[in-house]
Amino acid sequence: MTDVFHALADESRRQLLDRLFEKGGQSLNDLCQGFPMSRQAVAKHLGILEKANLVSVHWQGRTKLHYLNPLPLGDIVHRWVGKFEDARIAALTDFKDQIEEDQKPKQEKRRA
Amino acid sequence: MTDVFHALADESRRQLLDRLFEKGGQSLNDLCQGFPMSRQAVAKHLGILEKANLVSVHWQGRTKLHYLNPLPLGDIVHRWVGKFEDARIAALTDFKDQIEEDQKPKQEKRRA
DNA sequence: TTGACATGCAACTATATGGTTGCATAATAG
DNA sequence: CTATTATGCAACCATATAGTTGCATGTCAA
Helix, strand or coil: CHHHHHHHCCHHHHHHHHHHHHCCCECHHHHHCCCCCCHHHHHHHHHHHHHCCCEEEEEECCEEEEEECCHHHHHHHHHHHHHHHHHHHHHHHHHHHHHHHHHCCCCCCCCC | CHHHHHHHCCHHHHHHHHHHHHCCCECHHHHHCCCCCCHHHHHHHHHHHHHCCCEEEEEECCEEEEEECCHHHHHHHHHHHHHHHCHHHHHHHHHHHHHHHHHCCCCCCCCC
């Protein structure tokens, strides 16, 4: 999970995913077009995305074709993020309780 | 968006969110319990979570109470991740096309 | 006022990260 | 075979990060 979040925590890598979202099967050189960094830098970013399993590759001769793999995102959304979605109401309730608590003009810690 | 992903790309910070999910309104000292690092280290992690707006704080006297704020996660999931979720079928199709292409025993780049 | 408690701020260290450059290797074209 | 193309590997550098420690500030209790 750390790998996935870390991979997504970079604008360049998110742009690479955008590019692969628009068109799958691009080579490293294809993906370098329009990026203000060297080919090796892009290759490193793609390596990080591969390690996070967000990008799958497929060799064809001497060219490495890259594809977006959306499965890890789905996993994270369903297994981890959903729980925090459920926390919305609980969080609001906590907040409300706390604010009411704070309204009391600082006497004792509420003894009632 | 980078801030949120970066904040989530750390196991300690995700554990802090878990703790706040279980129980909102904990102080820094509360959250330090059971963590194998110094209070200041935990404070830094909480600072990063605050900057990412994943944690909201509320001062009460000399103690700072922390609350989980699940809204940024929901935003990201709906605005950004959802699009890649939709890409599942497209990605599979790309892959299938590519594999079929590759089956051909390396002649020309398909001229038909 | 004094002491204890909760937190913040600053300096420092070790390591990770994002970028660079140069060279090596493998596959295709002629 | 030779040249070109596509990629990989390794060294290097600047900065960011995660952790530490020490001290300062602000609040509560007596």
